[in-house]
Amino acid sequence: MSQRIPVKELTDSFRGRAVGALADDQLRTNFRIAMDSLMQKRADAFPDEEEREGLRELGNHIKARALSRLPDLLEQLETRLTANGVKVHWAETTEEANRIVHSIIEAKQGSQVVKGKSMVSEEMEMNDYLADRNIECLESDMGEYIVQLDGEKPSHIIMPAIHKNRFQVSKLFHDKLGVDETEDVNELIQIGRRTLRQKFLEADVGVSGVNFAIAETGTLLLVENEGNGRMSTTAPPVHIAVTGIEKVVENLRDVVPLLSLLTRSALGQPITTYVNMISGPRKADELDGPEEVHLVLLDNGRSGAFADAQLRQTLNCIRCGACMNHCPVYARVGGHTYGEVYPGPIGKIITPHMVGLHKVPDHPSASSLCGACGEVCPVKIPIPEMLQRLRQENVKSPAEQPKVKDGGAKYSRKERAIWRFWASLNTSPVFYRLFLWGATRFGKLAPKNVGPWTENHSAPVPARRSLHDLAKAHLNQGDQR
Amino acid sequence: MSARSNILNKLRAGLAGTTPRPDDFNEGLVTRPWQYAPEDRIARLRSLMEAVHTEIHQLTTEEWPARVQELLESRGLKNVLYAPGTEHGKQLAEHWQRAEPRPELLVYDRPIEEWKEELFWQVDASVTGTVGGIAATGSLVLWPDRHDPRLMSLLPPLHIALLKASEVEDNLYGMMQKQNWSAGLPTNLLLVSGPSKTADIEQVLAYGAHGPKELVVLILEDA
Structure with missing residues (x-):
């Protein structure tokens, strides 16, 4: 242990955590293998360059059009959803969003919550908030379940447990669930299936994220491969969806190209196993599905990014993770080094708006500006350009009135x-x-x-x-x- | 001031003096690369779905109930959940009456609350309809309603889905237009493109994560 640098300093900064991550051979091997494979899968999923570029351009235009009418579309979404029987809530901060979620659960006297994969709920640290109020909030995505069981945070937005190998998962299941150790990935997944199925059965409330919210029809669209998203949104008597205000698109047809871009960029799949489109709670004559559906729309700094025409492009993001898969920095230091919910290039440009540059002063500069992230982004966010802009905002003097939350954090x-x-x-x-x-x-x-x-x-x-x-x-x- | 008005006001202030972007949606980009000759559609759907461990049978409308029986018996399953209120459900019930196969026919005819535990743990298989298939991505379109409830295609480890060969479209956009989805969606519209799976451990593909471990599609040719 070094006498010179206090441990706290090591783990409290990007720089300090990076030093630790770079020295961790297992971590680097796990990430290298995963990132190489994800890059190859994406490349294979877009064999035709012309088709890919046309689709990216269209994806960019759809998101830009939605953002250019964002307040109107949010109101339209609310109107349609309300007409369909969904209750819509608005939250400026994560604290407000947590309070809303908690009050819905409390009204039902719920004590058990199962969660489909939702990055917004990670932003809210919903699990901890509810745990403090004696409500169990269990992750049900296999990867999320693994990291929750180990008291960790996801290290990748699509592959939360990518930093772990099968032996580490086996040991974890053995220690926490009391099952025999096994090196068979199938068996490990079956252990997760059995444990979580009982939880789906018992849960009072299911929580999910949203991939696209469609204003035209009042529909929440979710993509997934496991079926835990469908479970969380169908089996418990109450479903609460939480999402950022930037997820709304104008028309149902707009999701066709976005869906294709999302699944091919993220996993190289032509489509995910399930595309789940929810337009309301159980109807009077239906036999299953939640009796109540709620949508919580969260701002948490997004309107701050929205206020600036250049930085607004950050909100194009459809959370595919391709930028991190292709990032030479991310591949080497891993997701936890970023210390925040969203790692990698997208994390570097979205996190400052959420938590302020004081908290993540190294984010804009932890990049070689190689440009790979911008090249693969399915909705063409010019990420390197955003990073340069944030670098400028990061060193502005108070007199220069920085435009980003806690801008001037590195002003000297x-x-x-x-x-x-x-x-x-x-x-x-x-x-x-x-x-x-x-x-x-x-x-x-x-x-x-x-x-x-x-x-x-x-x-x-x-x-x-x-x-x-x-x-x-x-x-x-x-x-x- | 409410959170709602604060958020909307901030967003409106950010847009002050701007005009909405035009709608330049180009449907050619989502249709042209994904068009197939009628005789190739089923082959495309088959190859994509089989690539993700879906079992596919092509047969006539008369044959399928017997095939369901075979599928269940060959796996040694003890029951199958069906939808009595549907056309296909009636057909299956008739066959069951006639042939009296061993697996028990279970009816989904009461609210989930009344038999949740049983449905979660005791049901081996289910038979549901679809409203079509999509060749481009190898997907089934499920339109659950009171007769064909949502959990039927999710909880049983074996899901058998019926797909009419004549209802396979080239691509998602075409399907949406043909069935006029934007005019009215059900509570839960689903695209299903294989059995449940995950690659969350070391990116190793494992089937049967939370939903069906097996998906069998019976493609029905008009006799």
């Missing part, structure tokens, strides 16, 4: 002064020549410690002759010949 007067000095140096010929004269003669006096750079590199020492000088000499030689 010293750094600003150094840059101002550097700029004036490079824009004034007299000053520049004077500096050059000094630098080439007194290079040995250059600082030996230049921050993080010198942690892994030797300090730069100015050359004895400047490039200008060398070039001049070279040209003069040529003249003489």
